[in-house]
Amino acid sequence: MNSMTRRLFVSLAACAAMGIGATIASAEPSGTFKYAEQVKLITMDPQQQSGSGVPYLRPVYESLFERGPDGKPVPLLATGYEIDGLNVKITLREGVKFSNGEAFNAEVAAANINRGVQLAIIEGLKTVESAEANDEYTFTIKLKEQDPAIIDSLTHTGGMMLAPEAMADPTIDRNPIGTGPYVHSKEESREGEVQVYTPNPTYWDPDKIGLERYEVWEIPDDTARLNALKTGQIDAGNWLANPQSAIIDSSPDLKLFRNTGGLNYHVIISDREGAQVPAFADMNVRQAMAHSIDRAAFGKAILFGLSEDSYQPYGKGHWAYNPDVEGAYAYDVEKAREYMAKSNFPDGFSFDMPSIPIYQSRLEALAGFFNEIGITMNIVPVEPGTLARRSRTTDFPATNLVWNTNTDPKFVALRYIYEDAAYNPFQTKPSEELLSLANAGLESVDTEVRSSVYQQMAEQLAKEKFLIFVANSPILIGVSNATDDNPTVVYRYGEDSINLRGLKANN
Amino acid sequence: MFRLILQRLLALAPLLFIVSVLTFSFTSLLPSDPVDLILGDTGTEEQHEMLRERMGLNEPIHVRYLQWLGRALQGDLGSSYFNSVSVMGAVMQRLPVTLSLTAVSAFIAIVVGVAAGVAAALHPRSWVDRFATLGATFGQAIPNFWFGLILVAIFAVSLRWFPATGFTPITESPWEWLRSVILPSIALGTSSSAAIARQVRSAMVGVLQQDYVRAARAQGLSARRVLFKHALTNAMIPVVAVLSFQITVLLGGALIVEQVFAINGLGTLAIAAVRQQDIPMLQGLVLVMVGLVIAVQLATDVIYGLLNPKARPT
Numbered sequence: 001m002n003s004m005t006r007r008l009f010v011s012l013a014a015c016a017a018m019g020i021g022a023t024i025a026s027a028e029p030s031g032t033f034k035y036a037e038q039v040k041l042i043t044m045d046p047q048q049q050s051g052s053g054v055p056y057l058r059p060v061y062e063s064l065f066e067r068g069p070d071g072k073p074v075p076l077l078a079t080g081y082e083i084d085g086l087n088v089k090i091t092l093r094e095g096v097k098f099s100n101g102e103a104f105n106a107e108v109a110a111a112n113i114n115r116g117v118q119l120a121i122i123e124g125l126k127t128v129e130s131a132e133a134n135d136e137y138t139f140t141i142k143l144k145e146q147d148p149a150i151i152d153s154l155t156h157t158g159g160m161m162l163a164p165e166a167m168a169d170p171t172i173d174r175n176p177i178g179t180g181p182y183v184h185s186k187e188e189s190r191e192g193e194v195q196v197y198t199p200n201p202t203y204w205d206p207d208k209i210g211l212e213r214y215e216v217w218e219i220p221d222d223t224a225r226l227n228a229l230k231t232g233q234i235d236a237g238n239w240l241a242n243p244q245s246a247i248i249d250s251s252p253d254l255k256l257f258r259n260t261g262g263l264n265y266h267v268i269i270s271d272r273e274g275a276q277v278p279a280f281a282d283m284n285v286r287q288a289m290a291h292s293i294d295r296a297a298f299g300k301a302i303l304f305g306l307s308e309d310s311y312q313p314y315g316k317g318h319w320a321y322n323p324d325v326e327g328a329y330a331y332d333v334e335k336a337r338e339y340m341a342k343s344n345f346p347d348g349f350s351f352d353m354p355s356i357p358i359y360q361s362r363l364e365a366l367a368g369f370f371n372e373i374g375i376t377m378n379i380v381p382v383e384p385g386t387l388a389r390r391s392r393t394t395d396f397p398a399t400n401l402v403w404n405t406n407t408d409p410k411f412v413a414l415r416y417i418y419e420d421a422a423y424n425p426f427q428t429k430p431s432e433e434l435l436s437l438a439n440a441g442l443e444s445v446d447t448e449v450r451s452s453v454y455q456q457m458a459e460q461l462a463k464e465k466f467l468i469f470v471a472n473s474p475i476l477i478g479v480s481n482a483t484d485d486n487p488t489v490v491y492r493y494g495e496d497s498i499n500l501r502g503l504k505a506n507n
Numbered sequence: 508m509f510r511l512i513l514q515r516l517l518a519l520a521p522l523l524f525i526v527s528v529l530t531f532s533f534t535s536l537l538p539s540d541p542v543d544l545i546l547g548d549t550g551t552e553e554q555h556e557m558l559r560e561r562m563g564l565n566e567p568i569h570v571r572y573l574q575w576l577g578r579a580l581q582g583d584l585g586s587s588y589f590n591s592v593s594v595m596g597a598v599m600q601r602l603p604v605t606l607s608l609t610a611v612s613a614f615i616a617i618v619v620g621v622a623a624g625v626a627a628a629l630h631p632r633s634w635v636d637r638f639a640t641l642g643a644t645f646g647q648a649i650p651n652f653w654f655g656l657i658l659v660a661i662f663a664v665s666l667r668w669f670p671a672t673g674f675t676p677i678t679e680s681p682w683e684w685l686r687s688v689i690l691p692s693i694a695l696g697t698s699s700s701a702a703i704a705r706q707v708r709s710a711m712v713g714v715l716q717q718d719y720v721r722a723a724r725a726q727g728l729s730a731r732r733v734l735f736k737h738a739l740t741n742a743m744i745p746v747v748a749v750l751s752f753q754i755t756v757l758l759g760g761a762l763i764v765e766q767v768f769a770i771n772g773l774g775t776l777a778i779a780a781v782r783q784q785d786i787p788m789l790q791g792l793v794l795v796m797v798g799l800v801i802a803v804q805l806a807t808d809v810i811y812g813l814l815n816p817k818a819r820p821t
Binding site for chain 2: 040042043048050120121170171172173174190191192193217218219220221223224225227228230231233382383384385386388389392422
């Protein structure tokens with residue numbers, strides 16, 4: 001992994017030049033900004049957080065790195081990194097303190113990483129063996145295997161730094177202590193309703209604190225969140241592609257911001273060697289299925305016109321997106337029928353597809369498309385919350401999932417391609433081409449190099465069609481016109497949150 | 508009366524025990540578990556196993572139940588599977604919210620229902636009666652969550668008279684508290700007011716035809732005195748029974764209306780706990796709801812006895 005060796009030391013000035021943290025805030029923090037989250041707060045312990053809810057954490061916790069406007073990692077609490085084989089040496093910013101006064105140093109950073117590894121919840125830390133301090137401001141992460149995405153993992157919850165006092169606190173989930181620009185005000189927060197944050201007096205970059213108060217409201221009901229936005233009770237909030245976000249999109253008083261990233265809905269043919277459903281081993285059948293899906297109609301009817309047609313794991317704007325794959329298996333029912341006629345199953349076949357309630361309408365649409373070419377897809381309801389687990393078993397020959405496009409492309413291989421991949425329950429051996437591309441993606445940390453590799457992988461996946469991509473819905477953030485006009489509002493790349501460094505209240 | 512209260516309290520313990528066994532058993536039968544939610548799509552089987560072990564989910568169900576029961580008997584309902592929030596703390600924090608909503612809804616239901624019922628009964632087959640009957644039909648037919656959305660669209664989004672979402676504690680600002688509960692309470696109380704109006708009308712029509720009412724009128728008592736002292740008091744006896752049922756309906760209905768108005772009451776907590784299969788939280792919620800229903804029934808019996816001496820327990 002010597003080719004992975006790379007040095008990156010970025011100064012604060014360079015960071016500012018890249019536009020991180022928006023504009024410089026005024027000297028005195030003032031005003032309130034109110035953000036609404038669609039998921040309830042579960043925990044404020046970033047290392048026990050596997051899903052959504054990051055907007056609750058960002059005010060308090062800073063990560064070692066963050067994503068720049070182009071999605072590439074740039075330093076935040078770190079100042080640089082150096083990768084040598086399986087060792088990742090990270091240099092830390094000096095003079096940073098946690099809000100409780102404890103010093104942030106290499107020992108604390110290493111302890112954070114080790115805690116994350118021990119808890120084993122964060123996917124991005126699965127390749128980490130351990131971490132140890134070298135001196136006061138440098139520490140080394142030892143990897144179990146090559147991982148070019150390790151720095152990217154440290155831009156998210158895996159890289160968020162907790163104070164030693166917080167790590168030792170069994171009630172850390174409601175008593176967060178970090179280095180971030182704001183501190184959590186437990187007294188003013190109301191459990192299950194609103195989390196309140198006030199300026200951190202010990203913040204290392206005080207000019208970036210622009211607000212007197214930041215609030216994150218827990219409003220899971222989409223209509224209630226929309227009403228709160230319409231009446232000015234909140235300044236911004238996140239949405240999925242649903243009727244309420246479509247209303248925001250068409251309202252003159254509101255704006256729907258489409259952030260890079262989001263959810264990619266796709267069909268996975270797990271039994272691609274045809275052990276249970278022989279037709280799935282037939283490339284003509286997979287071609288037919290891929291071409292039979294009218295993605296435009298699907299997007300309009302199911303995702304309210306807020307999605308893009310998808311033929312690959314990532315959407316436009318992502319460095320792994322390959323423009324040449326666009327339309328690779330565009331809707332063409334005649335072509336699909338021709339493929340079926342050429343296949344060994346011209347009279348069609350049937351198979352079972354697991355469904356949870358929120359996917360029911362999607363699957364009904366897909367069943368209709370497949371039915372047009374003689375394929376009967378039986379929709380089998382499974383208990384909500386069990387779809388991912390059932391999809392990792394041989395209970396079903398095919399499944400359907402969403403892929404979070406905020407995730408590094410190496411996880412495409414780890415989830416779907418390798419023989420022991422989580423969502424390859426039939427343990428099908430990947431083709432030589434795919435395997436070599438999957439491995440090549442791990443050889444370099446250089447995003448330019450990896451971009452080329454993963455774009456080729458997207459092309460290969462489009463050829464093999466055991467992953468049939470359907471629609472990509474971006475991260476949707478609904479805002480008031482005042483928020484839209486606020487020049488300090490900067491959306492975090494690939495996240496449903498606003499960068500709080502430099503954020504000021506709306507006029 | 509004291510005996511009645513004592514009897515009800517003694518019956519509470521076995522009832523709560525049975526309810527807790529059923530809640531625990533039924534929730535444990537579900538094929539998914541909290542580990543699925545914590546680890547998301549990416550957890551491996553080893554991680555699942557490790558976390559299940561850490562959370563004690565690998566213990567047999569009866570062992571988990573007995574552990575829970577042992578703590579519960581000492582007044583500790585435990586804490587959520589997902590965080591350190593205590594069940595009792597979470598429930599007690601939300602109880603005033605749901606009780607506020609239920610109380611204001613019940614007040615609206617009683618005032619509107621009794622007024623409409625009495626007006627209809629005093630003028631049978633008049634336009635007042637027809638209007639009240641139509642209103643009652645409408646009130647019972649419309650779903651409370653839909654009515655809530657309509658109220659929000661008109662009075663919060665368009666007119667901006669009330670907040671569209673949220674709840675302000677009465678201790679913080681009584682005026683803001685009233686503003687925050689008025690729309691959800693109207694949404695919630697309308698259906699009950701319709702049921703009460705029908706019951707009051709029916710009871711009043713019967714009572715107004717009784718001999719003692721005619722006798723009271725013949726004695727020259729004022730219409731108001733006849734109505735309020737003689738007729739309404741007796742007509743309210745069957746209404747109290749309906750009211751008891753309606754208050755428990757309001758408690759249940761609050762769970763849905765809280766979602767529409769993003770009010771952080773027991774309903775919101777219950778829905779989150781069900782989605783997450785947070786058994787300790789669900790246990791606490793169910794026990795509190797059972798306690799509330801029993802308290803309402805007890806209060807009904809007491810009021811019933813006060814209104815009707817024949818119904819007092821000996």
